[in-house]
Amino acid sequence: MNPILQLLAVNAAVSAAAFVVLWLIGLRLKDVSFVDSWWGLGMALIAWTSWLQMGPTPHGTLLLVLCTVWALRLGGYLLWRWRKNGPDRRYVTMMAHAQQNRGWSFAKASLLLVFALQYALQFVIALPVQLGHGSTAPLGALACAGAAIAVVGILFETIGDAQLAAFKANPENAGKVMDKGLWRYTRHPNYFGDACVWWGLYLIAAETGLGAWTLPAPVLMTFLLTKWSGVPTVEGRMRRKRPDYEGYVARTSGFVPWFPKKG
Numbered sequence: 001m002n003p004i005l006q007l008l009a010v011n012a013a014v015s016a017a018a019f020v021v022l023w024l025i026g027l028r029l030k031d032v033s034f035v036d037s038w039w040g041l042g043m044a045l046i047a048w049t050s051w052l053q054m055g056p057t058p059h060g061t062l063l064l065v066l067c068t069v070w071a072l073r074l075g076g077y078l079l080w081r082w083r084k085n086g087p088d089r090r091y092v093t094m095m096a097h098a099q100q101n102r103g104w105s106f107a108k109a110s111l112l113l114v115f116a117l118q119y120a121l122q123f124v125i126a127l128p129v130q131l132g133h134g135s136t137a138p139l140g141a142l143a144c145a146g147a148a149i150a151v152v153g154i155l156f157e158t159i160g161d162a163q164l165a166a167f168k169a170n171p172e173n174a175g176k177v178m179d180k181g182l183w184r185y186t187r188h189p190n191y192f193g194d195a196c197v198w199w200g201l202y203l204i205a206a207e208t209g210l211g212a213w214t215l216p217a218p219v220l221m222t223f224l225l226t227k228w229s230g231v232p233t234v235e236g237r238m239r240r241k242r243p244d245y246e247g248y249v250a251r252t253s254g255f256v257p258w259f260p261k262k263g
Contacts, residue, residue, distance in 0.1 A: 004131070004210070007053050011130055014049050015042060015123060023115045027107055032095070032114045033088035037079035042122050044071035047129040059143055059208050060133030063201055066150045067129045070197050073154065077161055090233065125198065125221050127214035132205025139207075146203025153196025156182065160189030177238070177248045185257040187248065188234070191225040192255055198222075226255055 001009070018038070026032040047067040051060055082088070091114065098109035139147075163181040167173050182189035198218040205211025224230060231254070238245045251261040 007050060007130060010053060011046050011049050011126075012123060015046055015119060018042060018045060019115045019119045023111055026110050026115070030106065031087045032091050032110045033082050033086075034079065035091075035114055035118060036088070037075045037082065039118065039122065040071035040074035040078070042071075043126050043129065044068045044075075046123070046126040047071075050130045050133060054133035057133050057136050058139050059135055059204055059211075062139065062143065062147060063129045063132050063204055066147065066154075066197070066201060066204075070150070070154050073158055074194075121220070121224070125217045127217045128198070128201045128205035128211055131214050132201070132208050132211035134210045135208035137208075139204075142207040143204045146200040146205075146207075148200070149203065150197045150200030153193040153198075153200060155193070156196060157190040157193025160193060164190075175242065177242050177244045179248055179252065182257070184252070184260055186253045186255060188225075188231055188255055189257070191230045192257065195222050195225055195255075231255065 019042075022035060022038055026035070044067055047064050051064045054060055094113060095106060095109050098104045098113060099106065102109075104112075160182045163183060164178055167178045167180070186192050195218070198221045202211070202214060202218045205214055235245075235249075242248075253260075
């Protein structure tokens, strides 16, 4: 078998096995919210299985390290948030809708709408860390730029999440809109940081030749963050729950950080 096809096949099988185990856990808990933490951790698993199959190369090792750091930070944070807050209302509503309107069992709804979907999306978005191992050449300017962008992204989302957690932990902020720190310059510093990470990883992979073909990965990630499961979900909920949110929207950049408008 072609080495690249073999790599992808092994990764697909390992990732699928992990998702099946998680699905079974979800059935036992009657809650699938914890799957969000696997979004990052599963990427790291794919990065590690790729690195182990391809062997150490400058680009592959850099991709592995950055992806692992990103995944542990994000996965750990989302797991902590789930343990602290309990089931995510998005998944509760999704499961209830599928069961009531489609007549699906919890098992079928969770498998098709959550675990199978995330499995496919995760595999595609992880393409840079799968196909960026093919060169033994030293790191060049493009890879260094990509690493810098990824590091900035990790720091941006880490700081943003920490600032938001501290804001929510203060009872005096109940019902208020977070507009301090990084949240003063973008309404979604966590999502912007996430996008930076995957564009950075793509640039590292692109320097290897084959990795340049993984452009759909960061494009898809950016689409998910800005048009599907990220920004639209949060902003819809905030507009319903926070009367001051419209004013925040009017003065604050929606995604890319920029200085707030005056007035």
